[in-house]
Amino acid sequence: MAASIPEVVVLRLPLYLRALALLEEEKKEMTSSQELGERLLMTPAQIRKDLSYFGKFGTQGKGYNVSQLLSELRRIMGLEREWACALIGVGRLGRALLDYSGLDRQGFHIVAAFDIDPQQIGNMVRGLVIQGISELSAAVKGRDINIGIVAVPPSQAQYAIDCLVGCGIKAILNYAPVTPRVPRDIRIYGIDPVLALQTLTFHLKNLSTP
Amino acid sequence: MAASIPEVVVLRLPLYLRALALLEEEKKEMTSSQELGERLLMTPAQIRKDLSYFGKFGTQGKGYNVSQLLSELRRIMGLEREWACALIGVGRLGRALLDYSGLDRQGFHIVAAFDIDPQQIGNMVRGLVIQGISELSAAVKGRDINIGIVAVPPSQAQYAIDCLVGCGIKAILNYAPVTPRVPRDIRIYGIDPVLALQTLTFHLKNLSTP
Numbered sequence: 001m002a003a004s005i006p007e008v009v010v011l012r013l014p015l016y017l018r019a020l021a022l023l024e025e026e027k028k029e030m031t032s033s034q035e036l037g038e039r040l041l042m043t044p045a046q047i048r049k050d051l052s053y054f055g056k057f058g059t060q061g062k063g064y065n066v067s068q069l070l071s072e073l074r075r076i077m078g079l080e081r082e083w084a085c086a087l088i089g090v091g092r093l094g095r096a097l098l099d100y101s102g103l104d105r106q107g108f109h110i111v112a113a114f115d116i117d118p119q120q121i122g123n124m125v126r127g128l129v130i131q132g133i134s135e136l137s138a139a140v141k142g143r144d145i146n147i148g149i150v151a152v153p154p155s156q157a158q159y160a161i162d163c164l165v166g167c168g169i170k171a172i173l174n175y176a177p178v179t180p181r182v183p184r185d186i187r188i189y190g191i192d193p194v195l196a197l198q199t200l201t202f203h204l205k206n207l208s209t210p
Numbered sequence: 211m212a213a214s215i216p217e218v219v220v221l222r223l224p225l226y227l228r229a230l231a232l233l234e235e236e237k238k239e240m241t242s243s244q245e246l247g248e249r250l251l252m253t254p255a256q257i258r259k260d261l262s263y264f265g266k267f268g269t270q271g272k273g274y275n276v277s278q279l280l281s282e283l284r285r286i287m288g289l290e291r292e293w294a295c296a297l298i299g300v301g302r303l304g305r306a307l308l309d310y311s312g313l314d315r316q317g318f319h320i321v322a323a324f325d326i327d328p329q330q331i332g333n334m335v336r337g338l339v340i341q342g343i344s345e346l347s348a349a350v351k352g353r354d355i356n357i358g359i360v361a362v363p364p365s366q367a368q369y370a371i372d373c374l375v376g377c378g379i380k381a382i383l384n385y386a387p388v389t390p391r392v393p394r395d396i397r398i399y400g401i402d403p404v405l406a407l408q409t410l411t412f413h414l415k416n417l418s419t420p
Contacts, residue, residue, distance in 0.1 A: 014409060018388075039391075077411055093306045173406050198289060200399055202220050202286070203397040205287065
């Protein structure tokens with residue numbers, strides 16, 4: 001299924017999930033593509049088209065049952081289970097991620113932490129002993145880790161990612177400001193504030209020169 | 211111009227910039243859509259199509275002049291100047307951002323820091339005195355701030371964003387895991403590791419159930 005669905009649609013699925021979870025918290029039973037569109041600043045048509053990739057949801061005139069659509073989307077996205085993650089890089093950013101309770105709450109558990117700096121190895125951080133990269137492979141197998149999170153400086157990023165790939169990890173969240181080379185079957189998602197700010201300045205520039 | 215260009219194309223511009231900057235560092239004078247495609251895991255056709263939104267670049271058979279394309283893209287994206295940013299939220303994440311030298315190096319300067327917690331106000335962090343939100347408006351005008359960075363807990367995010375919008379800020383980088391309501395002319399970019407991880411699990415799930 002995944003191959004035939006445009007990546008932009010996949011990128012929007014978590015937004016639908018977030019909006020539906022909020023509606024559920026508000027005890028709303030039903031919703032519509034209009035209501036979702038208003039909350040997500042999207043057109044209702046776009047939302048209906050996106051959802052149509054995954055099957056038939058909702059009833060004409062009645063809309064979507066909130067908790068039903070929520071659990072369908074969670075299943076489609078592989079979120080009916082918990083996921084174990086390995087963190088590589090325990091500097092300030094890595095520690096902020098370990099501190100962020102939102103990850104655990106959403107079913108993503110950092111169960112092992114690694115660093116390349118020998119000074120860090122052996123230290124405790126939020127209940128985890130920081131390990132050396134040489135222990136990554138055993139941890140991935142022993143703890144059923146499927147996701148790697150890379151929070152190392154740019155110069156170490158390709159090495160950290162190569163290590164994760166070598167251990168059989170297929171999904172990587174990369175905070176280092178580089179575009180790493182990975183085999184075709186590896187899914188990598190980069191988070192870089194500079195790239196985000198650069199898309200914002202594009203819009204600022206085009207606001208001021210109409 | 212901005213309105214007619216698909217948002218996905220705008221989101222890819224920083225990746226082109228990053229790849230071109232690396233080619234320039236490597237002292238390459240010319241490049242091609244093939245070479246860029248290999249580095250960015252995209253097809254050459256996609257790259258040529260994206261660039262065609264902004265004008266005619268390169269020469270058939272000769273490719274693109276690296277530093278010329280780089281400076282053209284930087285101009286298009288509003289990066290031929292420096293940008294002043296206000297940070298709201300000086301917790302662990304906010305401090306990690308203040309520490310991150312990549313922002314300054316790329317021309318984004320956090321020139322003022324704010325917090326809602328009265329305990330924080332008046333403290334110094336990386337050379338900035340943490341201010342209360344009531345001082346935001348004066349700072350935005352006095353320091354020519356165009357971009358707000360929100361690193362507060364989810365419960366405070368809408369308030370922080372409303373304050374930025376009220377001060378005339380049109381571009382916001384939002385780290386809080388919420389979809390805030392903003393007027394149509396405000397450009398907001400959300401960074402949330404949970405959303406990123408959820409798109410990764412979609413792919414993991416569809417790897418294992420072909």
